[in-house]
Amino acid sequence: MNRFSCIFVILLVLFISMSSIAEENPSQTPFGQAAETQTSAPASTAEEYKFDISEIEKKPYHVGGYVEFRPVLFVLDRDAALYKLTFYNRHEGKTVEAYNGKLQLEGSLEKGIARLFVKANFDLQYSYLGWEHSKPKSMIYEGYLSLKPSSSLSFNFGKQTLLWGKGYAFNPVAFVSRPKDPDDPELALEGFIMASADYIKSFSGPLKTLSITPVILPVYDHINDDFGKINKVNVAGKIYFLLYDTDIDLIGLTGGSKTNRFGIDFSRNITTNLEIHGEFAFINNQKNRVIDSQGNISESKFDAKSYLLGIRYLTPWDTTVIFEYYRNGTGFTHLEMKDYFTFIDRGYDAFLLNGNDSMLRKAASVTEGNYGRPNAMQDYLYLRVTQKEPFNILYFTPGITTIMNLDDGSFQISPELLYTGFTNWEFRLKGTALVGQKGTDFGEKPSDYRVELRVRYYF
Amino acid sequence: MKKSLICLFALLIAVPAYAVDGNQLLKQIDRNLNPESYEMYRKIINVEPSGRKMEYTFFSVKKGIDKIAGVFLAPASEKGRGTLRLGDNMWLYVPNVGKPIRITSLQSVIGGVFNNADILNLDYTAEYDAEKVEEKENEYFLQAKAKTKTVAYDRLNLWADKSKKVPIKIECLTGAGMLIKTLYFKEVKDFGGGIVRPSVIETDSPLYKGYKSIMIFAKIKQRDFKDEVFTLTFMPNIESLRK
Numbered sequence: 001m002n003r004f005s006c007i008f009v010i011l012l013v014l015f016i017s018m019s020s021i022a023e024e025n026p027s028q029t030p031f032g033q034a035a036e037t038q039t040s041a042p043a044s045t046a047e048e049y050k051f052d053i054s055e056i057e058k059k060p061y062h063v064g065g066y067v068e069f070r071p072v073l074f075v076l077d078r079d080a081a082l083y084k085l086t087f088y089n090r091h092e093g094k095t096v097e098a099y100n101g102k103l104q105l106e107g108s109l110e111k112g113i114a115r116l117f118v119k120a121n122f123d124l125q126y127s128y129l130g131w132e133h134s135k136p137k138s139m140i141y142e143g144y145l146s147l148k149p150s151s152s153l154s155f156n157f158g159k160q161t162l163l164w165g166k167g168y169a170f171n172p173v174a175f176v177s178r179p180k181d182p183d184d185p186e187l188a189l190e191g192f193i194m195a196s197a198d199y200i201k202s203f204s205g206p207l208k209t210l211s212i213t214p215v216i217l218p219v220y221d222h223i224n225d226d227f228g229k230i231n232k233v234n235v236a237g238k239i240y241f242l243l244y245d246t247d248i249d250l251i252g253l254t255g256g257s258k259t260n261r262f263g264i265d266f267s268r269n270i271t272t273n274l275e276i277h278g279e280f281a282f283i284n285n286q287k288n289r290v291i292d293s294q295g296n297i298s299e300s301k302f303d304a305k306s307y308l309l310g311i312r313y314l315t316p317w318d319t320t321v322i323f324e325y326y327r328n329g330t331g332f333t334h335l336e337m338k339d340y341f342t343f344i345d346r347g348y349d350a351f352l353l354n355g356n357d358s359m360l361r362k363a364a365s366v367t368e369g370n371y372g373r374p375n376a377m378q379d380y381l382y383l384r385v386t387q388k389e390p391f392n393i394l395y396f397t398p399g400i401t402t403i404m405n406l407d408d409g410s411f412q413i414s415p416e417l418l419y420t421g422f423t424n425w426e427f428r429l430k431g432t433a434l435v436g437q438k439g440t441d442f443g444e445k446p447s448d449y450r451v452e453l454r455v456r457y458y459f
Numbered sequence: 460m461k462k463s464l465i466c467l468f469a470l471l472i473a474v475p476a477y478a479v480d481g482n483q484l485l486k487q488i489d490r491n492l493n494p495e496s497y498e499m500y501r502k503i504i505n506v507e508p509s510g511r512k513m514e515y516t517f518f519s520v521k522k523g524i525d526k527i528a529g530v531f532l533a534p535a536s537e538k539g540r541g542t543l544r545l546g547d548n549m550w551l552y553v554p555n556v557g558k559p560i561r562i563t564s565l566q567s568v569i570g571g572v573f574n575n576a577d578i579l580n581l582d583y584t585a586e587y588d589a590e591k592v593e594e595k596e597n598e599y600f601l602q603a604k605a606k607t608k609t610v611a612y613d614r615l616n617l618w619a620d621k622s623k624k625v626p627i628k629i630e631c632l633t634g635a636g637m638l639i640k641t642l643y644f645k646e647v648k649d650f651g652g653g654i655v656r657p658s659v660i661e662t663d664s665p666l667y668k669g670y671k672s673i674m675i676f677a678k679i680k681q682r683d684f685k686d687e688v689f690t691l692t693f694m695p696n697i698e699s700l701r702k
Contacts, residue, residue: 011697049541051500051502051675051676051677053677053678055502055516055533056500056516056518056532056677056678058701058702062533064538066536067537110699115699148696148699150685151684151687151688151693152685152687153684154696161557163556163557163558164558165558168560185556186553186555186556187555188555189557190556198692200687200690200692200693202685202686202687202689202690203685208545209690209691209692211689211690211691211692212691240691240692242545242548242690242691245546245547245548246559247691268559268561269548269563270545271608271609272547272563272564272565272608272609272611273563273565275561275563277561312560312561314563314565314566318565318566320566356480388566388567388570389570392667392668392669392670394505394570394571394670395513395570396509420536420570421511421513423513423514423534423536424535424536425535425536426536456539458534458535458536459535
């Protein structure tokens with residue numbers, strides 16, 4: 001806890017310094033208040049600033065990235081099913097801490113029509129489990145060769161992250177990428193090894209742009225083997241239209257590693273400050289492994305329909321609202337989830353009684369990538385509200401995000417403070433409360449609260 | 460008869476002095492500021508009341524009246540962020556997010572007094588109709604109204620240098636006449652290729668008292684691009700257009 005006291009002292013100093021900036025500007029005018037007309041030009045300051053042409057000289061190579069330090073404090077919920085599953089054989093007290101470090105490195109080399117790009121990610125964590133770091137295989141997030149014979153045609157070969165879909169927090173049509181973490185949707189994701197191309201054609205008239213993106217994604221032992229069934233060559237594709245000022249994508253995936261799936265998405269500005277977007281995915285023969293409260297595992301097969309509808313709205317006083325409804329057709333029902341949690345509770349009771357953890361190990365076997373995936377149930381609401389530069393504090397963006405499970409009424413709520421006022425530095429303080437009754441999605445998460453500070457330095 | 464001819468002659472002399480075509484003047488101002496299709500580099504500086512500043516370097520390309528795309532080259536935290544504007548549609552590409560998202564003209568991708576419409580600015584004639592022009596001794600005073608409700612500012616009050624036909628000052632107003640910001644055009648410079656225009660735009664706003672943003676221009680050059688450059692699919696590659 002002493003380490004967290006230090007963090008709070010650092011934050012206090014940061015916000016005092018920010019407040020002093022605000023105090024230097026006492027005559028702040030809130031947006032919307034009648035403003036007086038200014039007729040005189042300010043004293044010229046342009047001559048103080050130089051724009052050296054050498055700053056914009058193009059180099060054939062680029063190296064950059066960021067380093068990150070992210071300490072997290074978890075306040076545990078010792079009655080929650082997932083706490084019991086994770087900590088049943090440990091005694092960690094009421095709180096646990098995790099100290100996360102990250103180095104994300106990017107490099108590119110360009111010659112003629114060819115460009116080589118690599119993005120590597122190295123995670124290091126110290127927690128109650130001791131030191132852990134990224135597996136070498138997962139450290140290269142992207143690494144591909146790009147050939148661009150013309151501005152309308154390009155080919156990419158290698159490990160790439162193709163993020164399809166228009167949703168901010170959820171993307172049911174993102175068939176060839178790993179799932180996003182809705183708690184932090186802007187985090188970079190590890191890609192898959194594939195060959196892809198982009199062909200773009202522009203038109204005048206209602207159809208302004210057409211682009212076609214075919215993808216070949218092989219899955220073999222040691223090549224994309226976490227994508228799906230091995231020894232298959234999958235084919236995916238996206239056709240994009242900008243039609244009547246609306247972005248539309250038609251998306252498909254076939255080939256056997258995953259069942260066939262097709263989707264459509266759209267995005268459009270209704271007014272300058274209101275955007276609507278949506279996605280629809282049809283997944284053929286989706287399989288779910290379901291465990292009942294007695295521990296019997298069964299497999300269900302069905303055609304799933306997932307969809308998302310969302311808006312992004314900017315108010316006149318610079319508040320951005322992102323609101324999404326997500327129907328996860330591949331998700332578990334409230335009853336199925338309750339059975340899973342009940343089985344964990346029974347397993348934990350058995351462990352306390354006789355030290356036998358076989359039921360808990362059985363529950364763990366259906367958790368990874370199944371019950372344990374993010375947003376594993378069926379109906380979710382996502383709401384994120386951020387206020388840009390309140391009280392005229394430049395580069396300061398407070399926000400609040402909530403994800404609610406509509407099936408069981410549980411939710412998580414995360415207020416945050418983001419400050420980017422020092423060149424290449426980013427500070428984010430975020431708290432999360434997980435609220436829900438027994439047997440609910442967020443109520444059974446291992447912690448009740450968590451607080452994290454994220455400090456990033458870009459270079 | 461003689462008197463009538465004198466009157467007619469006097470009218471012929473007098474009328475041109477009051478018959479400056481506002482839209483024609485706006486068009487001339489547009490062409491004097493930039494070629495219709497170009498590439499350019501800008502440095503955008505946000506200055507806080509304390510004097511502390513943040514600098515951004517931005518490369519942008521434009522084609523025709525309603526297509527503009529750009530990418531941030533510096534600082535490192537913003538590098539690779541791409542923007543695209545097709546008429547009223549605007550998108551932002553953040554490398555980590557990996558896909559373009561729609562943004563609005565009133566937002567600012569970098570914070571500060573300049574918003575997206577200022578950074579991805581189209582020709583004035585594409586967005587505004589001149590309503591009234593007054594000719595003064597050394598300058599024109601032109602009032603313009605937005606063609607549609609989707610334009611960032613409902614009205615402009617523009618003062619232009621009479622001989623060079625480039626802006627000196629522009630007030631950006633709401634429909635009700637509330638001042639949103641003022642742009643000051645300074646330091647006229649010869650960029651080559653017949654482009655002689657202010658190389659610095661300063662802006663301040665009563666909504667951000669004490670704050671100021673500055674745009675410094677460099678290497679403005681006429682250049683033609685294919686339409687495919689101005690598409691969502693091309694956004695991750697805008698930087699490849701740099702020579």
